[in-house]
Amino acid sequence: MKPGPEAALFAQHNARLRPPLTVREIPEARGSAAEVRRREGAALLDALPAGALAVALDLGGHAPDSEGLAELLGRWEASGKALAFIIGGAEGLDPAVQARADQRLSLGPMTWPHFLVRGLLAEQLYRAQAIRTGHPYHRAWRP
Numbered sequence: 001m002k003p004g005p006e007a008a009l010f011a012q013h014n015a016r017l018r019p020p021l022t023v024r025e026i027p028e029a030r031g032s033a034a035e036v037r038r039r040e041g042a043a044l045l046d047a048l049p050a051g052a053l054a055v056a057l058d059l060g061g062h063a064p065d066s067e068g069l070a071e072l073l074g075r076w077e078a079s080g081k082a083l084a085f086i087i088g089g090a091e092g093l094d095p096a097v098q099a100r101a102d103q104r105l106s107l108g109p110m111t112w113p114h115f116l117v118r119g120l121l122a123e124q125l126y127r128a129q130a131i132r133t134g135h136p137y138h139r140a141w142r143p
């Protein structure tokens with residue numbers, strides 16, 4: 001990711017995560033949309049640590065609220081597996097990646113650019129961490 005506001009958003013929240021996320025970027029593929037998805041999908045699957053609990057960021061996935069994500073994270077961590085979040089490129093995720101994913105997580109029905117999704121995810125993971133530790137970063141106001 002080039003330096004800029006999206007990189008800063010991710011860095012700011014990732015620095016607060018315990019442990020912080022390690023990012024692996026896949027080079028952008030060329031070709032038709034389907035070819036791009038297939039090539040990037042193969043590279044994403046290659047990059048996935050063996051036995052990881054894979055969470056695909058997907059508009060059509062489960063869309064928990066922040067407390068729900070905090071609870072899910074607790075369950076995922078209890079599995080003892082390494083957690084891997086997968087974000088697609090401009091053409092989205094290949095069906096092979098969707099099929100490999102153990103979970104599909106949505107950040108809502110709107111489509112976000114993948115560079116922004118990285119920062120949004122890091123913020124929500126930090127918020128989930130704050131919820132689980134009782135840190136005042138998350139100020140739940142709804143009764």
Ligand SMILES: C[S@@+](CC[C@H](N)C(=O)[O-])C[C@H]1O[C@@H](n2cnc3c(N)ncnc32)[C@H](O)[C@@H]1O
Nearest residue numbers: 057058059087088092093106107108110111112
């Ligand atoms: C620009 S989007 C790809 C758009 C593509 N046309 C599609 O429908 O997936 C890039 C990636 O960001 C992630 N993404 C974008 N918006 C999202 C959302 N609301 N919830 C979860 N992931 C999202 C997905 O991983 C997606 O593959």
